[in-house]
Amino acid sequence: MVTRSVYPFCLKNVITPLIFFLILPGYYLSGQEKNYNVFYRVYFRDKGENRINDFSLSDLLTSRAVERRIKAGITVPDIRDIPVYSGYVEQISSSGFKLHCISRWMNTALFKTEAPADISALLNLPFVKDVKIIKNSSAKNSDSDKLYFGTVQTDQPPYDQPLNMLNGTVVHNSGYNGKGILIAVLDGGFANTDNISSLETLRNRHGIKGTYDFVNKNEFVYGFHSHGTAVLSILGGSVPGSIEGTAQGADYILLRTEDTGSEFPVEEDYWAAGAEFADSLGADIISSSLGYFTFDDPGLDYKFSDMDGNSTFVTRAADIAASKGILVVNSAGNERNKTWLRIIAPSDGDSVVAVGAVDGNRVISSFSSAGPSFDRQVKPDVASQGVSVPVQxxxxxxxxxxxTSFSCPLISGMCACIMQAVPGATNADIIASLHSASDRYFSPDSLYGYGIPDFAEVMNQLQEKYLIKPENGSTVSPNPFNNELKITFRENPERLKIEIFDIRGRLIMKKNYADYISRSLILDDFRNFERGIYFVRLGTPGGIFTHKVIKVNR
Structure with missing residues (x-):
């Protein structure tokens, strides 16, 4: 298979210069023109002269981000949304520290120097709460490629086994593919994403809505590593008979937050900056196949007691992202057959969906990190196939x-399908249903968590909560309509045949669903229809229902 390379959209296509100014100060300067070896996380006591009322919503967030928060009943904006006070940043920058990025949520700034600097002067500033050195010139550890993953060419087990294990095929067959959902993928690089065949459709429809590299501070992410490429192929890829992405209709933001050349806590700051940026753009889901526990400098290592949902910088950032209405899905880690054994941050977050890995026989893999978290939360939350997963x-x-890097996007992509099917469901709703629709819900453990979720049941539970049942077999609304009709059924139709006739009785549209598990259906392909009267005939095992509708414009 040979595909045409189509370079995806970059961030300037989807955000305003004002948002760039507020969220990413200095990011369009000349990048890392020097060799900066030491990074400092500076914690501020407050936000200085900045007040919530000083900023309009459009200064801080896109309309999509505001809508997501309103849906979840979240106050917008709050103090975490306003920028770090520029006066504080400028005073530190004037003393020889170079700004790299900031975190509005954590009220921190990341600075860097070429050589170690005395931080006592910073600690004496009245507005500085603390300073931590989070990257130094320590030699890289023996792990030559921390994101390494081996690949083999085989056609066994069947390519669609991971999807079928989640009962995801029937969700796809019902017309749900994540359309309208925005997923931010945080990873270490997306080498060859602009060329691989499984993502050709995604590229051609301009489904990659933005890219940014928080390590090097520019828009190019199509290098460095192929780990993110593999993840994206599981989410959005499609090669008939070889790979079936879980959310082929979703849109994506590709964010490089992992420095593949070393391992230091500074990458938690990149992750937080990426998550905040995704929030500002209105991302619905963060899919992160990354994690943190030990580093190139052993003095910076975490202990298992830090995996308590509150201690690590990245976990706190992930939980804040969840508090903004984003569904945060993270790999549990691949450490059970190594010294660490346990889950890794940010999968310990109480609002983060941590995903473990099973094999094709639904048996937990030898590597899938064990729970619970230190504070005894059930972790991982759920599991999906993470052995012999098709990637490109x-x-x-x-x-x-x-x-677990590859079991994670199976879950996050299917969650996008659920968001499409049940637009009113919040991230908290989806997490609760993921748990209760899993096969070990009544006996969760430290390896499988609540188990392997059944996404048809997830959909059913959420539609029972959010869809009003018609008194009769079905309803069609709105009527009159413009370009979109929503069909709601009283019961799950199981099989569905849709026929639309014009006023003369001519058949002008026909759709068949051999498996249809949803109680709702949106038809949005009426743009080229003339104004006038139409008849919608719905055939189900429970009966045939006909609705007269009026299209009012073209």
Whole structure:
């Protein structure tokens, strides 16, 4: 298979210069023109002269981000949304520290220097709460490629086994593919994403809505590593008979937050900056196949007691992202057959969906990190297939690989389908249903968590909560309509045949669903229809229902 390379959209296509100014100060300067070896996280006591009333919503967030928060009943804006006070940043910058990025949520700024600097002067500033050195010139540890994943070429087990295990095929067959949902993928690089065949449709429809590299401070992410490419192929890829992405209709923001050349806590700051940026753009889901626990400098290592949902910088940032209405899905880690054994941050967050990995027989893999978290939360939350998962990183070859890095996007992509099917469901609703629709819900443990979720049941639970049942078999609304009709059923139709006739009785549209598990359906392809009267005939095993509708414009 040979595909045409289509370079995806970059961030300037989707955000305003004002948002760039507030969220990413200095990011369009010349980048890392020097060799900065030491990074400092500066915690501020307050936000100085900045007040919530000084900013309009459009200064801080896109309309999509505001809508997501309103849906979840979240105050907007709040103090975490306003920028770090520029006067504080400027005073520190004037003393020889170079600004790299900021975190509005954490009220911190990340600075860097070429050589170690005395931080005592910073600690004596009245507005500085604390300063931590989070990257130094320590030699890299022996792990030559921390995001390494092996691949093999095989056609066994069946390519669609991971999707079927989640009962995801029937969700797809019912017309749900994540359309209208925005997923931010945080990773270490997306090498060859602009070329591989499984993402050709995604590229051609301009489904990649933004890219940014928080390590090097520019828009280019199509290098560095193929780990993110593999993840994206699981989410949005499609090669008939070889790979079936879980959310092929979703849109994506690709964010490089991982420095693949070393391992230091500074990457938690990049992750937080990426999550805040995704929030500001209105992302519905963060899919992160990254994690933190030990570092190149052992003196910076975390202890298991830090995996308590509140201690690590990245976990606190992930929980704040969830508090903004974002569904945060993170790999549990691949450490159970190593010294660490346990889950890794930010999967310990109480509002983060931590995903473990099972094999094709639904048995937990030897590597999938064990829970619970230190504070005894059930972790991982759920599990999906993470052994012999179809991925693509080469231009025309689909291979198999494993790890919780690849069980994670199976879950996050299917959650996008649920968001499409039940627009009113919040991230908290989806997490609760993920748990209760999993096969170990009544006996969760430290390996599987609540178990393997059934996404047809997740949909059913949420539609029972959010969809009003018609008194009769079905309803069609609005009527009159413009370009979109919503059909609501009293019961799950199981099979569905849709026929639309014009006033002369001519059949002008026909759709068949051999498996249809949803109680709702949106038809949005009326744009080219003339104004006038139409008849919608719905055929189900429970009966045939006909509705007269009026289209009022073209």
């Amino acid at each position: 990183v080469q231009e025309s070859i689909v291979e198999r690989s494993g790890g």
